[in-house]
Amino acid sequence: MPLFDSLFNFARWLAQNREEAEDLVQETYAKAIKGFRSFQPGTNFRAWMFRILRNTFLNSRTGLKTSMTVALEDDDPAAQAVTAETPESLLLNSTTQRLIQEAIEKLPVIFREVVLLCDVEEMSYQEISEALSIPIGTVMSRLARARKALREELSKTL
């Protein structure tokens, strides 16, 4: 079940708890079976499954406690500016990997989920838009801000 590993990894990052991630994945498949009639053939199945998972998380105890807003507006032009600054000597060793994982954990959920779907799952902006039910422009803006936040967090520690 290829989506299974990806869904679990995503759930684990969202919930930050193994047991809750397992419950989320199990509930996602249960809802997928129950609601399969609502899936429109020809649309993106992967985005549909991730949307179910994400919505299940939002309705969970942890999800309800999670803030899904950030201080600045999503369409803040300054937030869309791309910075090419990347911490130097970004070697993929175990220390860097751990620091990046810690930085991802610290991201607000709305930034964490776009980074995971784009960089880890390599979804297109369109797929992410469908999975998160947000416009493509918001996907791009959140990605830019999430990446900026990750780089800044890493710059403090490297």
Add this chain to the structure above:
Amino acid sequence: MACDLWRSKIDAYADNELAADEMRAFSAHLDACSSCAADALRAVQWKRTVQAAGKRFSPSLELRQRIEEQIAPPKKHAVGAAWLPRFAVAAMLLVALLLAGRAWLSFERKSSLGELADLHVSTLASSSPLDVVSSDRHTVKPWFEGKIPFTFSLPDDLSPFMLLGGRVTYVDQSPGAHLLFQLRQHRVSVFIFQDRFEWSRYFEAGDALSKHLSFSIETWSEGGLRYFVIGDVGAQDIQALSQRIKDAARS
């Protein structure tokens, strides 16, 4: 377009979200601007680094079995009409997962090709792209001995391609040979690795010759080795170089 405007598209470039004509124009700019090429390389490397770090958690076997039992069709055969819709839905979900499996193979194929395209770009952007600089195959090929766990053959006559040299490269921490060739104003990379089971799955299911971003890529397996030829030249040129290398390997 000024560099500042191109830089605003670097994230979209790294995410493979530029439209085809924009991608061509952007690639042409990268060929001419080493500063933007370095920034693009950093963006691609950053994405790969986050991707590797993000693939952190794996589900337990127990959870997998629980889910499989959950979505499997019920063992009882339909006695009444009540069982049939659930069976039909479960069967449809299994079909969808099978289709997702094919999409996953396609995704993994694309991911592997993307990684190689990144290695090709990073070499072009590097100030010291090669560890052994020579157009003589009798110099380049022996240089790899002891550095990689296999040997390979190069053709005697490579024209119109010119061998520039090579370096040791790594994919998933496995060493391989990266050879760089020149054809007119273009650079073409040839990567050679020990073949792997998953590559056979990803690439046998698709075309040997494909496009990734603005690059043409050909891949094949021969004698336990996996070859990748990648460059921004036309497909015919990629195929021509590939055929030379295949003939050398078989001779």
